[in-house]
Amino acid sequence: MALKVFSIPALPRVNNSAGRILPVATTLFAALISVLPIHIPGYAALTPVFTLMAAYHWTIYRPDLLPPLALFAIGLTEDLLAGSPIGINALLLLLSRSAVLGYRRYFVNRTFPFVWTGFTLLTVVALFGLWAVHCILDLGLFDFRNTVIRAALTIAIFPLASFLLGRAQRAVMGTG
Amino acid sequence: MNWLSPQARAAIQRTMLPILVLLSAAVVVLGKADQLLFDSMRTAVTDAVAPILDAFSRPLAAAGSVIDNVQMLVNTYQENARLETENARLLQWQQTALNLSADNQKLRSLLKAVPENSVSYVTARVIANSGGAYVRTVLIDAGAEDRVARGQAAITGEGLVGRLTEVGNRAARVLLITDLNSRIPVTIENSHVNAVLAGDNSERPRLLYLPSPDAVKIGDRVVTSGEGGIFPPGLPVGVVSAIDAGGPRIEPYVELSQVGYLLVVDYGLSRSLPQPVPVTAKTSKRKAPAEDDAATR
Numbered sequence: 001m002a003l004k005v006f007s008i009p010a011l012p013r014v015n016n017s018a019g020r021i022l023p024v025a026t027t028l029f030a031a032l033i034s035v036l037p038i039h040i041p042g043y044a045a046l047t048p049v050f051t052l053m054a055a056y057h058w059t060i061y062r063p064d065l066l067p068p069l070a071l072f073a074i075g076l077t078e079d080l081l082a083g084s085p086i087g088i089n090a091l092l093l094l095l096s097r098s099a100v101l102g103y104r105r106y107f108v109n110r111t112f113p114f115v116w117t118g119f120t121l122l123t124v125v126a127l128f129g130l131w132a133v134h135c136i137l138d139l140g141l142f143d144f145r146n147t148v149i150r151a152a153l154t155i156a157i158f159p160l161a162s163f164l165l166g167r168a169q170r171a172v173m174g175t176g
Numbered sequence: 177m178n179w180l181s182p183q184a185r186a187a188i189q190r191t192m193l194p195i196l197v198l199l200s201a202a203v204v205v206l207g208k209a210d211q212l213l214f215d216s217m218r219t220a221v222t223d224a225v226a227p228i229l230d231a232f233s234r235p236l237a238a239a240g241s242v243i244d245n246v247q248m249l250v251n252t253y254q255e256n257a258r259l260e261t262e263n264a265r266l267l268q269w270q271q272t273a274l275n276l277s278a279d280n281q282k283l284r285s286l287l288k289a290v291p292e293n294s295v296s297y298v299t300a301r302v303i304a305n306s307g308g309a310y311v312r313t314v315l316i317d318a319g320a321e322d323r324v325a326r327g328q329a330a331i332t333g334e335g336l337v338g339r340l341t342e343v344g345n346r347a348a349r350v351l352l353i354t355d356l357n358s359r360i361p362v363t364i365e366n367s368h369v370n371a372v373l374a375g376d377n378s379e380r381p382r383l384l385y386l387p388s389p390d391a392v393k394i395g396d397r398v399v400t401s402g403e404g405g406i407f408p409p410g411l412p413v414g415v416v417s418a419i420d421a422g423g424p425r426i427e428p429y430v431e432l433s434q435v436g437y438l439l440v441v442d443y444g445l446s447r448s449l450p451q452p453v454p455v456t457a458k459t460s461k462r463k464a465p466a467e468d469d470a471a472t473r
Contacts, residue, residue, distance in 0.1 A: 032225075032228065032229065032232060033232070034307035034308075035229065035304040035305060035306065035307050035315075036229070036232055036233055036236060036304060036305075037233055037236065037237075037302045037303065037304060037305045037314065037436075038236060039236070039237075039240040039433065039434050039436065040433065041431065041433045041434065042379065042433055043433060044305045044306060044307065044308075044312070044433055045308070045309045045312075045377070046309070047307030047308060067189075067192070068192045068193040068196045069192060069196065071196075072196045072199070072200060075200065076200075076203075077221060077225075080214075080217065080218045080221040080222065081221065081222060081225060081229075081304060081315070082304075082306040082307055082308060082311065082313075083218075083306045083311045083313040083349055084306065084308055084310060084311050085204055085207055085208060085310075086203055086204070086207035086214045086217075086218070087200045087201070087202075087203030087204035087206075087207055088200075088204050090196075090200040090203070091197065091200035091201055091204060094193060094196050094197045094200055095197060097193065098193055098197065131309075133204070134309075134310045137204070137208050138310075138356060140356075142309065142310060142377065143309070143377070143378065146309035147309060150308075150309060
């Protein structure tokens with residue numbers, strides 16, 4: 001497990017408090033919408049990983065405003081609400097941050113397809129890892145198809161999430 | 177953290193991520209080893225967030241009912257024709273049922289049978305589900321304040337949904353019959369063969385411990401057997417829908433992903449559910465409750 005630490009470059013200071021809490025607020029919001037009961041058959045098992053989208057977006061654009069402690073708290077909250085093994089989403093979000101920070105400079109100020117490709121790689125690795133961890137914890141093999149569909153849905157919805165987060169970022173922080 | 181020197185702040189920033197990663201991993205392992213360790217934390221967070229989830233899920237339920245209404249409008253003609261035939265059929269059944277009910281009463285009076293347990297209901301709304309492929313639970317907006325208790329059955333008009341596993345003050349978690357950890361004693365209605373309905377996170381749970389593989393056939397009704405004393409006997413669960421290499425699978429009567437409201441039913445049986453005890457094999461350092469009692473006496 002490469003836990004290399006990358007220093008966060010100095011980013012333009014955000015002067016309004018709404019802007020400073022935006023990354024944490026939107027990621028927490030993502031955790032909440034991922035447990036909402038949407039009455040579509042089979043949806044619950046395939047719920048896209050909304051928190052991963054928010055964590056990825058903010059780790060690229062404003063890693064300073066979504067610190068590890070916030071990711072840890074949000075991941076834990078999601079675990080407690082969803083009834084999943086506690087700590088597992090916190091681990092997922094923190095490892096994702098660690099992975100993304102390392103390659104951050106390749107994504108900043110690049111065109112969207114670049115960013116999307118990065119997210120695709122992250123999602124595939126993260127969801128496969130999640131599947132493996134659950135298999136180990138429950139000492140059994142889970143149906144892999146759900147994971148594949150979930151990854152596909154997450155990747156497919158990311159452009160919309162990224163657009164909305166970018167819009168919110170520009171509107172509230174005035175940068176982006 | 178402004179009182180800290182920039183170097184100190186940078187050092188904290190650098191070490192925070194690896195420390196929290198290790199902490200999360202430790203929490204995952206601890207939570208697995210002792211499932212009850214974080215139970216109170218879980219109910220506390222669930223209770224705190226329940227009003228927010230409640231507010232969020234309301235418009236979704238409304239949107240769902242709008243879609244349902246439109247669908248109904250589209251299908252009115254066929255639906256009406258279908259209902260008329262069904263009504264004719266049900267009227268015949270009603271006659272049969274009335275006859276049987278009269279017979280039943282006469283026979284019961286002969287037997288001096290005890291009337292069935294009175295039950296109390298609490299209606300609750302589903303406010304959250306478990307997003308993800310690895311758990312099948314829902315949160316409902318009823319808790320200890322509504323006199324809901326652990327172990328009670330959650331049902332809808334169609335049949336069994338699951339049972340309550342965690343109860344907070346304002347919210348409770350229902351373990352669905354499709355969850356990997358769900359085991360429900362059931363009976364095949366036609367053959368009176370007992371089995372255990374085991375969820376495996378798929379839409380269709382499996383029947384385990386059947387005496388012989390040909391004890392069931394596709395289309396058999398499966399109801400709770402009442403063994404173990406958690407559910408009353410005879411609650412409809414589902415029908416046998418497929419028999420594959422892993423054994424028979426049943427299609428639950430309740431469309432679990434569509435449940436908006438459910439009933440929490442107190443059959444007066446949940447007291448027989450043992451309180452959660454840590455897995456003894458893994459926590460051998462702890463005394464068994466009986467030993468504890470003896471030691472304090």
